[in-house]
Amino acid sequence: MAVVQCVPNFSEGRDLDKIEKIVEPLRKKEGVKLLNYEADKNYNRLVVTVIGEPQQVKKAVFESIEVAKNIIDMNNHKGQHSRFGATDVCPFIPIKDMTMEDAVNLAKELGREVSDKLSIPVFLYEDAATKPDRQNLANVRKGEFEGLDEKLKDSNWIPDFGEAKKHESAGAIAIGARRPLIAYNINLDTDNIEIANKIAKTIRHSSGGYRYIKAGPVEIPERKITQVTMNLTDYTKTSMYRAFEAVKMEARRFGVNVTGxxxxxxxxxxxxxxxxxxYLGLENFDLEKVLETSLME
Amino acid sequence: MAVVQCVPNFSEGRDLDKIEKIVEPLRKKEGVKLLNYEADKNYNRLVVTVIGEPQQVKKAVFESIEVAKNIIDMNNHKGQHSRFGATDVCPFIPIKDMTMEDAVNLAKELGREVSDKLSIPVFLYEDAATKPDRQNLANVRKGEFEGLDEKLKDSNWIPDFGEAKKHESAGAIAIGARRPLIAYNINLDTDNIEIANKIAKTIRHSSGGYRYIKAGPVEIPERKITQVTMNLTDYTKTSMYRAFEAVKMEARRFGVNVTGxxxxxxxxxxxxxxxxxxYLGLENFDLEKVLETSLME
Incomplete structure (x- = not known):
């Protein structure tokens, strides 16, 4: 049985009532399992993870996108994370018995439906991208919600689905297909975001760092710390420990410590x-030695 | 769905034909998965690992015990490992959606069946023990097959199931329930076994170390190294990293390094x-954040 994962990100991380309304369509649906949702106040953003049967997941996620369109007004949205839509991004990740191509097709089906029924312009990204410069989500989202009118005038940024016109309150949406990524943040015992930024630059691909790390700085004012916030886009090639040790190593030059x-x-x-x-220096170890591997076969 | 692991040990490690006969009932059974079996010639012993649905595992393991009873004669058995029965020990380990109490009950059900149908006296051990001095398998097995007649005369050693009379050829059997243990070895860059021994003593429970570590020294002459070889008998209370860091810390006093x-x-x-x-200092992390956890539910 095919299993897809979908991780829509919504631009609401503070209003618990709205958050519940967005998540509601993903609950108790046949063939859909809500795994997790986390709202971040500083980001003002909600990250939801569902898995299940591909068509059922697509249908349920569409409903959440519709709710988000109805209750989020991007004209009033502020947060530390870049974003350009009420539902900002919506990636599909093939987990079991399906190919990346299947996930790309699912993204396209959802994209067409979102533009047709909700009048939100859709950009396809990552493995679903229709042009090389749309693979990278950062490019697609560049200019954010506030720059959408300008961006959509550019002939290079005609949406993949829908008209070249932003939705007045919901903006635009990036729908895609990708490998599983790990959203991973490393805490620094400094409130100086410039330091976090300098460290982020040393490890991320776009500034000469590791091939599968995207990184940026973020402030956590209530704890008086900063973070290097990352996406590890292929953990089989750039491991978590490598990111962790690299940040520790770079932090030293600023007299800053990694605290977790x-x-x-x-x-x-x-x-x-x-x-x-x-860390244990394990010899001759592989996944076959993990008890749960055999439970899943 | 509940999953149990069962690791029966049989007193036959040399005759491949007999070994296959013992393992045969554990193959291709609905709800039962044979994970591994290893025969040791010096020990003259066979260790089998199966997992699956508790009742199905119990039924299949009973069949193997019956086969072992029919083809192993303990009167002719010699080996380096202590043993007192054709099927010597049979622990159940709760893996998923079952409690230790469930595993204890499974051990008792199997125990009753083995004594009723095969006329082998049964001692319950570890978490299934009915008296404190039966928790430790070494106590239960003390005297081995050759001392069984004597042992069974002792009113303190009345079997939990069956009469106080050994099976003429199959001896007795210890059936129990326990937590999963981890067999874990740490490499030292010294060939001096005295150093490995001294380090082992500092970390093991019996010499004043961690509660859930059993440890000893071992030589690996072909690599000119030694190891601290361990059983971590409750990894939820004494973690692998703790054993690893403790050995590293103790090794320093001898100018020795842990190499893996x-x-x-x-x-x-x-x-x-x-x-x-x-090692990553993860905050707010639990098993629910592991993708595979939700795939297994």
Whole structure:
């Protein structure tokens, strides 16, 4: 049986009532399992993870996108995370018995439906991208909600579905297909965001760092700390421990310490086991030695 | 769905034909998965690992016990490992959606069946023990097959199931329930076994170390190294990283380095994830954030 994961991100991280309304369509649906949702006040953003039967997941997620369109007004939205829509991004991740191509097709089906029924312009990104410069979500979202009118005048940024016109309150949406990524944040014992930014630059691909790390700085004012916030876009090639040790190493030059880290949303078992294997220096270890591997076969 | 692991040990490690006959009932059974079996010639012993649905596992393991009874004659058995029965021990380990109490009940059900149908006296051990001095398998098995007649005369050693009379050829059997243990070895860059021994003593429970570590020294002459070889008998209370860091810390006083480690047999995912969580300093992390956890539910 095919299983897809879908991780829509919504631009609401503070109003619990609205958050529940957005998540509601993903509950108690046949063939759909709501795994996790986490709202971040500083980001003012909600990250939801569902898995299940591909068509059922697509239908349920569409309903949440519709709710978000109805209750979020991007004209009043402020948060530290870049965003350009009420539902900002919606990636599909093939988990079991389906190919990346299947996930791309699912993204396209949802994209067409969102533009047809909700009048929100849709950009396809990552593995679903129709042009190379749309693969990278940061490019697609560049200019954010406030820059959408300008962006949509550019002939290079005609949406994949829908007219070249932003939705007045809901903006635009990026729908895509990708490998599982790990949203991973490392805490620094400094409130100086410039330091977090300098460290982020040393490890991220776009500034010369590791191939599968996207990174930026973020402030956590209530704890008086900063974070290097990351997406590890291929943990089989750039492991979590490598990101962690690289940040520790760079932090030293600023007299700053790494005090911990966090995973946002879900994380594949394999990525964590690789971390354990590195720190324990495990010899001849592979996933077959993990009891649960045999439980899943 | 509940999953139990069962690791029966049989007193036959040399005759491949007999070994296959013992293992045969554990193959291709609905709801039962044979994970691994290893025969040791010096020990003259066979260790089998199966997992699956508790009742199905119990039924299949009973069949193997019956086969072992029919083809092993303990009067002719010689080996380096202590043993007192054709099927010597049979522990059940709760893996998923079942409690230790469920595993204890399973052990008791099997025990009753083995004594009723096969006329083998049964001692319950570890978490299934009915008296404190039966918790430790070494106590239960003391005197071995050759001392069984004597032992069964002792009113303190009346079997939990069956008459106080050994089976003429199959002896007795210890059936129990226990937590999963991890067989874990840490490599030292010294060939001096005295150093490995001194380090082992500092970390093991019996010499004043951690509560859930059993440890000893071992030589690996072909690599000119030694190991601290361990059983971690409750990884939820004494974690792998703690054993690893404790050995590293103790090794320093001898100018010795820890060069790596290894897991023998299977290891629960949770134990490895705890290691990753420690070294990355993960905040707010639990098993629910591991993707595979939700796939297994």
């Amino acid at each position: 880290s966090e995973v946002v949303g879900l994380c594949p078992m394999e990525a964590l086991i690789d971390v354990a294997s590195y | 480690s290894e897991v023998v047999g299977l290891c629960p995912m949770e134990a490895l994830i705890d290691v990753a969580s420690y």
